[in-house]
Amino acid sequence: xxxxxxxxxxxxxxxxxxxxxxxxxxxxxxxxxxxxxxxxxxxxxxxxxxxxxxxxxxxxxxxxxxxxxxxxxxxxxxxxxxxxxxxxxxxxxxxxxxxxxxxxxxxxxxxxxxxxxxxxxxxxxxxxxxxxxxxxxxxxxxxxxxxxxxxxxxxxxxxxxxxxxxxxxxxxxxxxxxxxxxxxxxxxxxxxxxxxxxxxxxxxxxxxxxxxxxxxxxxxxxxxxxxxxxxxxxxxxxxxxxxxxxxxxxxxxxxxxxxxxxxxxx
Amino acid sequence: xxxxxxxxxxxxxxxxxxxxxxxxxxxxxxxxxxxxxxxxxxxxxxxxxxxxxxxxxxxxxxxxxxxxxxxxxxxxxxxxxxxxxxxxxxxxxxxxxxxxxxxxxxxxxxxxxxxxxxxxxxxxxxxxxxxxxxxxxxxxxxxxxxxxxxxxxxxxxxxxxxxxxxxxxxxxxxxxxxxxxxxxxxxxxxxxxxxxxxxxxxxxxxxxxxxxxxxxxxxxxxxxxxxxxxxxxxxxxxxxxxxxxxxxxxxxxxxxxxxxxxxxxxxxxxxxxxxxxxxxxxxxxxxxxxxxxxxxxxxxxxxxxxxxxxxxxxxxxxxxxxxxxxxxxxxxxxxxx
Numbered sequence: 001x002x003x004x005x006x007x008x009x010x011x012x013x014x015x016x017x018x019x020x021x022x023x024x025x026x027x028x029x030x031x032x033x034x035x036x037x038x039x040x041x042x043x044x045x046x047x048x049x050x051x052x053x054x055x056x057x058x059x060x061x062x063x064x065x066x067x068x069x070x071x072x073x074x075x076x077x078x079x080x081x082x083x084x085x086x087x088x089x090x091x092x093x094x095x096x097x098x099x100x101x102x103x104x105x106x107x108x109x110x111x112x113x114x115x116x117x118x119x120x121x122x123x124x125x126x127x128x129x130x131x132x133x134x135x136x137x138x139x140x141x142x143x144x145x146x147x148x149x150x151x152x153x154x155x156x157x158x159x160x161x162x163x164x165x166x167x168x169x170x171x172x173x174x175x176x177x178x179x180x181x182x183x184x185x186x187x188x189x190x191x192x193x194x195x196x197x198x199x200x201x202x203x204x205x206x207x208x209x210x211x212x213x214x215x216x217x218x219x220x221x222x223x224x225x226x227x228x229x230x231x232x233x234x235x236x237x238x239x240x241x242x243x244x245x246x247x248x249x250x251x252x253x254x255x256x257x258x259x260x261x262x263x264x265x266x
Numbered sequence: 267x268x269x270x271x272x273x274x275x276x277x278x279x280x281x282x283x284x285x286x287x288x289x290x291x292x293x294x295x296x297x298x299x300x301x302x303x304x305x306x307x308x309x310x311x312x313x314x315x316x317x318x319x320x321x322x323x324x325x326x327x328x329x330x331x332x333x334x335x336x337x338x339x340x341x342x343x344x345x346x347x348x349x350x351x352x353x354x355x356x357x358x359x360x361x362x363x364x365x366x367x368x369x370x371x372x373x374x375x376x377x378x379x380x381x382x383x384x385x386x387x388x389x390x391x392x393x394x395x396x397x398x399x400x401x402x403x404x405x406x407x408x409x410x411x412x413x414x415x416x417x418x419x420x421x422x423x424x425x426x427x428x429x430x431x432x433x434x435x436x437x438x439x440x441x442x443x444x445x446x447x448x449x450x451x452x453x454x455x456x457x458x459x460x461x462x463x464x465x466x467x468x469x470x471x472x473x474x475x476x477x478x479x480x481x482x483x484x485x486x487x488x489x490x491x492x493x494x495x496x497x498x499x500x501x502x503x504x505x506x507x508x509x510x511x512x513x514x515x516x517x518x519x520x521x522x523x524x525x526x527x528x529x530x531x532x533x534x535x536x537x538x539x540x541x542x543x544x545x546x547x548x549x550x551x552x553x554x555x556x557x558x559x560x561x562x563x564x565x566x567x568x569x570x571x572x573x574x575x576x577x578x579x580x581x582x583x584x585x586x587x588x589x590x591x592x593x594x595x596x597x598x599x600x601x602x603x
Binding site: 012045070071074075077079081087088102106107108110 | 481497540
C-alpha cells in the first residue's frame with residue numbers, strides 16, 4: 001500500500017538516513033524501533049510527505065505522491081503526533097472535527113455528516129464521553145486517544161503514529177496499544193514508532209530497526225528483536241525471554257548496576 | 267450551543283448599542299437624550315428636527331465620524347489580533363508582531379517630518395505598514411527548512427526594533443515645536459479631528475481584509491495546531507499563512523493609518539473574546555470584533571470626556587489593558603494553556 005523505495009531522507013544539507021525500503025500492508029502494524037537520533041521521526045515525516053525525499057520515492061499503491069496536494073494525501077494517510085498541550089482550549093469535538101479538513105471545502109465549515117464522522121471516531125476509541133470536554137483539561141492518555149480519533153476522522157487507510165505511548169502512564173500505554181491493534185484488525189495499516197521493544201511484541205506484526213539512518217533489519221518481531229540486535233541498537237545487554245504459555249516475549253535488561261542486592265532490612 | 271450564542275453575541279451587541287447612544291450624548295457639548303432622539307428622527311423622517319443647528323452639527327459632523335471610526339477600528343484591530351494570535355499559536359502576540367505598527371509609524375513620522383498633508387501622512391503610514399510586513403515575510407520565506415512561524419516572529423521583532431530606531435532618528439531631527447508634538451500624538455493614537463472622508467478610503471480596505479478571514483474562518487483553527495499537523499490534516503499552510511498575514515496586515519495598516527498607533531486592543535480583546543466564545547475561530551472572530559468595537563468606543567469616549575484636553579487613546583488602552591492582562595494571568599482564566 002504505502003511504500004518507501006530506496007528512500008533517502010533528512011533536511012536539505014543535513015541528510016539523516018538513506019537506503020530505506022519498506023512496504024506497509026493493510027491490516028498490519030509496522031513498528032519502527034531505534035535509538036534517539038536513529039531517524040524514526042524524520043522517516044515518518046518523509047512518509048507523510050511533510051519532508052521531501054532526498055532520493056528515492058514514497059509511493060501509494062505504486063504512485064509517487066511527491067506532487068500530490070496535501071488534501072489528497074490527507075484522505076489516505078492520517079498522522080497521530082505525540083500528545084501535546086494545545087495552545088488554545090479547544091473542545092475535544094472541535095479538535096476531532098479538524099480531522100475532517102481534507103473533506104471540507106476550502107471556504108466551508110464542517111457539515112452535519114462531518115460532525116457525525118467525528119463523533120463516531122470518538123465512539124470507536126471508546127471516548128465518546130470526552131466529546132464536550134476541553135482538550136487542555138483532559139489527561140495525557142485521553143489526549144493521545146483524541147489525536148487518534150482526529151486521525152480516524154480523516155478516514156484514512158494508513159495511520160502514521162509518532163511514539164503514541166510516549167509520556168503515557170503504564171495503563172494508558174497498554175490501552176492505546178490495544179486500540180491500535182483493534183484498528184489494524186479492522187483493516188487499517190499502521191506505522192508506529194516506539195522506544196519500547198516490549199510494545200513491538202505486544203502489537204507489532206513486523207518491526208523495522210532504524211540505526212544511524214539506515215534500516216538494520218525488518219521482519220517479524222521474534223526474528224528481528226534479538227539480544228544481539230538490541231545490543232547493536234542501544235548498546236546495552238538485554239535478554240529476550242519467551243513467556244511460557246503466553247505466546248509472547250519480553251525483554252529483560254542485564255545492565256550492570258541494575259538488580260543489585262537489596263539492602264538488608266533494619 | 268444555541269442558547270450559548272445569545273450570551274456570546276447578544277449581550278455584547280446590546281452593550282455596543284448602549285455605548286453608541288451614550289457616546290452620541292456625552293462630551294464637551296452634551297446632547298440631551300430627547301434632542302438626540304429628535305435629531306435621529308428628523309434624519310429618518312426627513313422633517314425638521316426642531317433642535318438648534320449646533321446640536322445637529324455636533325451629532326452629524328463631530329460625534330458620528332468619531333463613533334464610526336472607533337467602532338470600525340476597534341473591530342478591525344481585534345480581528346487582526348485574533349488572527350495573528352491563532353496564526354502564531356501565541357496568545358501574547360499583537361497585530362504589531364510582524365512590524366506593521368512600526369512600519370506605519372515610520373511612514374507617518376516621515377510624512378509629518380516632511381510637512382506633508384494629512385492624506386499623504388495617512389497614505390505613507392498605510393504603505394509603510396504593508397512594506398514592513400512584506401519584507402519580514404520575504405525574509406521568512408527565504409529561510410526554508412526551519413520552523414516558518416518562528417523565523418517570521420524573529421524577523422518581525424528585528425524589523426520592529428530597526429524601524430523603532432529609525433522613528434527615533436527622525437524625531438531627533440524634527441522641529442521640536444511644530445513637528446515633534448504631532449509625531450508624539452500620532453504615535454500614541456487618537457481619533458481627534460477624524461472625518462468621514464478619512465474613513466471612506468479605509469473602509470473598503472478593511473472589508474477586503476476581513477473577507478478572507480470570514481471565508482477561511484474554519485481553516486484558521488488548523489493553523490493554530492502548528493505547521494506540520496495542519497499540513498498532515500490536509501492544509502496548504504504556506505498559502506493559507508500568506509493569505510492570513512496579508513489580510514490581517516491590510517486591516518491593521520488601514521486602521522493605524524488614520525488612528526495612529528493604538529496598542530493593546532489587538533492583544534487583550536482576543537483574550538476577552540476567547541473567554542466569552544472559546545478559541546474556535548468562527549465563533550471567536552465575531553465575538554472579538556464586537557468586543558473590540560465596544561472597547562475602543564468606550565475608551566475613545568473616555569478620552570474626550572475625562573479631562574479638559576484630549577487624552578491620547580494609546581495611553582488609555584495601556585492603562586486599562588495592562589492591568590486586565592495581569593488579572594488574566596493572575597486569575598488563571600487565560601483562555602490558553
